[in-house]
Amino acid sequence: MITAHPSLLRDLIERCETLSGCVATHPSADTVRRLEDAAYTLCVVTGTRELDTALFVARRQMAAAMRRHQPLHP
Template sequence: MTVVAHPSLLRELVERCETLRRHAASGGSQEVARRLEDATYTLCVVTGTRQLDAALSVARRQLADAMTRQPPFRH
């Protein structure tokens, strides 16, 4: 049995990693680098990967799978 993180957690982690990576690439501070490292570690743990690109890929796939299993709530 594979454990999959809740979609809201995955979405938040993906967005955080992508935002921090953009800030780091444009000359971010030591604080940005540390926060990116922390977010990367967390995303890797919840996706069972070891590198950010792999973690992002797995998280996106899991999010897409979650959307096909349960469409978003509509009013």
Template sequence: MLTAHPAILRDLVEQYETLRVLHAEEGTHASRQRLEDVSYTLCVSTGTRRTEDALAVAHRQLAAAPRVTDASPRTEDAAPAAGTDVRLTA
């Protein structure tokens, strides 16, 4: 099963928690929509259908993952720049 990068998952959980508080305080259509959007993304990222399940999976995955602060790809994983010659070797 594919899993989200720990930094991305951590960010989604933090966004969810922040938006949950914001929606509780404001109760606006916009705050509800933002909360629903991040909840959906969290569910997709964890392969779940309910926010409660997504949060539980996210917390389990984050507890098992090493602490990572940067979600950018490593240099060796990055695609070559346009116009760069690429030579494949065996």
């Protein structure tokens, strides 16, 4: 099975979490669109259909990569 590089997963997780917080506190059409784009990308790279599931799978894949000592690039 092909998986995304952990640094991409980390970036997408952080982006989704940040944008989710922004949408919750100060929603705007641009922020909602950016969250939808990030969520879509995360779902595609994790093979899922919902953001919560994508976040779970991405975190699990990152943990597995850390166990294999695969380096994360900043």
